[in-house]
Amino acid sequence: MLPRGGRPNTSVFPMSHSLPKLHNAMWPGLVGKGDGPGQEPPISLEHMLDLTAAANVNGQKFEGIDYFLFLPHTNPEASDDELKKIADLIASKGFAVGSLVAPVWPGTVGDSSMGDDAQQEKFLSAVKMACRIAGIFNKHGVRKYGVIRIDSAEFGVNKWRENAPANTARIVDTFKKAARIAKDHGERLAAEGEICWAGMHSWKDMLDVLEGVGMPEALGFQADLAHTYLYTLGYNAPEHALLQPGYSDAEFWAAYEKMTDKLRPWTIDFHVAQNDGEVHGAGSHDKTGKHCPADDPNGKLDIVKCSGYWLKDAAKRGVQHICWDGCMFPNAKLEQPQTWNAILQKMVEVRDAHGW
Structure with a gap:
């Protein structure tokens, strides 16, 4: 197991940095939630904002939020006036808006990026909607930085493997059109x-x-510590594993550096997170990297040290904020103030160590 290192001595990082801004994600109140069997109910946007606003570490608060553009938090087809009211609500809690998540998935506005022409057009329509909402938030003034997040909107890898070269080419084609x-x-x-x-x-x-x-000027990479940890282990792609079971600390850091050296030049959005080496799924969301609490005793990652691999030269790539991702935390965990204070403490440590 990779040692987590615990809380660093703050005297090691005496400088006070104003960037990157510290954001919390709103989608943990939605992803994996719903009205299906065994699912927990969604948490409203306003309650997620209030939970975030209540966090406080020695006077430091969260400075913004990253935002999921789908119901029940947001109707991606909402009117300008409805969106301005949402912007007013977010601003009233003392937050800026950073990165937005486009509703590109089947069953929302979008569809698979490796599908047929009709599916591709739905995917691109979702990107257009996200760009429209971004423009309204920008004009309002609540949003001055951040990106729009997308993915392939194709759950699982089995269909992709049926014809991997052609399916990757189709994803590339869709992403090029979306980037334009x-x-x-x-x-x-x-x-x-x-x-x-x-x-x-x-x-x-x-x-x-x-x-x-x-098109690095228009499409880059969004790195998440919990997910990219599993990249090194080759989950869903053992042919690309950089580590084998029983790896040493030295082997881990060598593998982590190899991965981040390849992906960091593309990285324009970054999620601080923890992972215990497991995959996890809830609701309609397929199994992926399990997000753990910041202080989880089973966490595999030294969050602060790992973050440094991604944040090197981040300012030159236009990064102005980082975001915590606690996707698919149980509602009871989200309701506990200590959950958010522990997260914020770790975010502060990351900025103290690697900020500018």
Whole structure:
């Protein structure tokens, strides 16, 4: 097991940094929630905002939120006035809006990026909707930085494996068209690296997509500590594993450096998170990297040290904030103030160590 290192002595990091801004994600109140058998109910946007606003570590608060553009938090087809009211609500809690998540999945607005022409058009429609909402938030003033996150919108890798080269080429084609849409709106897209998304389920396949699109000014990578940890282990892609069971600390850091050296130049959005080496799924969301509490005793990652591999030269890539992702935490965990204070403490440590 990789030693987590515990809480660093703050005297090691005496400088006070204003960037990156510290954000919390709103989608843990939605992803994996619902009204199906065994599912927990969603948590409203306003309650998620209030839980986030209550966190406080020695006077430091969360400074913003990253936002999921789908019901019940947001109707992606909402009117301008409805969206302005949402912006007012977020601003009233003292938050900026950073990155937005486009509703690209089947069953929402979008559809699979490796599907037929009709499916591709639905995917692109979701990106257009996200760009429209971003523009309204930008004009309002609540949003001044951040990206729009996408993924392949194809759960699991089995269908992709039926014809991997052709399916990757189709994803690349869809992403190129989406990137042009974003660029025309003055936005950038970030493709989420996560083992459940076909064609993006390993560090090598993700790199193939990014290089295939070849538009770094308009499409980059969104790295999440919990998900990218599993990249090194080759979950869903054993042929690209960088580590074998029983690896040593030295082997871990060598593998982690190899992965981050490949993906960091593309990284324009970053999620701080913890993982215990397991995969997890809830509701309609397929199994992916399990997000753990910041202080989880089974966490495999030294969060602060791992973050440094991704945040090196981040300012030059336009990164202005980082976000915590606690996707699929149980509602009871989300309701506990200590959950958020522990998260915020770790976010502060990351900024103290690697900020600017």
